[in-house]
Amino acid sequence: MRIAIASDHAAVDLKAALREYLIEQGHEVADLGPDTADRVDYPDFGYKLASVVAEGIAEFGVALCGSGIGISIAVNRNPACRCALVCEPYSATLAREHNDANVIAMGARLTGEDMAKACLDAFLAGQFAGGRHGPRVDKLSHPSC
Template identity: 45%
Template sequence: MRIAIGSDHGGYQLKEEIKKALLEKKYEIKDFGTHSTDSCDYPDIALPLAQAVAAGEFDKGILICGTGIGISIAANKVPGIRAALCHDTFSARASREHNDANILALGERVIGKGLALEIVDVWLASEFSGGRHQKRVDKIAAIEKRCTC
């Protein structure tokens, strides 16, 4: 599985921990930055990562900022992206099973490393259920088509 990962300065430390764990599990990873704790703007990381996921260059993406809020909002501006901010394993599973989320957003200042790694594992292991959920995902895609600039 090909995974894109990125963070701003507020999520850098957690990104590095998640990246290490994913590499140990033999996932193919591309790090979209940032590469330090120097201040940067989360849209500058979210946009290229989300575009790459939407284009099919990666199977899934993981974005991290201080809360996960800003970076998920930015990613969700890209058509075809369903970025889910998850701070528990139930939401992580549901975001995949019900919403076919293709980007997981996390907040380094909200959750600890152990829980974050557990959330990532659950999210990556969960599959989209389809069925009644497919029509809802299709409706989201229809909204994107109607609201392009």
Template identity: 45%
Template sequence: MSSGKKVVIANDQGAVALSKDLAEHLTRRGYEVNHLGIFTEDSVDYPDMAEKATTEYLKGGYDFGVLCCGTGIGISISANKVHGIRCALPQNIFAATMAREHNDANFIAFGGRVVYPEKPTDILDAFMDSTFQGGRHQRRVDKIMALER
């Protein structure tokens, strides 16, 4: 039975194992996970995977999205080119928390080949367990989004 919490995930060949771990973690946390792949080491282009996930997210019904590539850099840059997407690439728990509290990020990215100082699942938990604080941060998010025009 669905809890009503839903996440979309996509990755390239640089993060197959990490995306699988994150998807399983999300399921344990009660999320319905729409994992768009990929599930093999076959080469795909991360901009295509970012587009696939952000397009799905923008259809509605998702709490947030998760993107993974080798470093997380290319896929997060790609996602941030899509109107309405704010994809964070946090290095640690603190940055993941701030991504939500201050930037109202709706996507989080990870690198499958990155050695994190904290477990990626803990970083993801910090992101999920934080909420946007609004206030002065809303003005700044509005300015970020105005750059799309």
């Protein structure tokens, strides 16, 4: 899979670890930055990640910041993105199955590396269930549906 990953300064170490983990799993990974722990603004990286996913350059995105909250809000400003903030694997699975999430967000200050990897595995293994969830997901990008 083609996966884009981005963070702010608080999550740059977790981003590096997850990038390497995804590469080891055989995925093509686009690291959208930042490259250092110098202070940056999470909306800039959230918007960049959302654009790459919305344009189809990447199939999925991984958004990281200190809590995961700010960057998930930024990603969700793009109507083509459905970013789910998760902290354990079951919510990551449900994000794919029920919400057809195409971006996963996590907080580096709240989620350890092993748990983040488990969430990522569950997210990428999940499949959208469709059915009753389909019309609901359509409304997320098209409120008039």
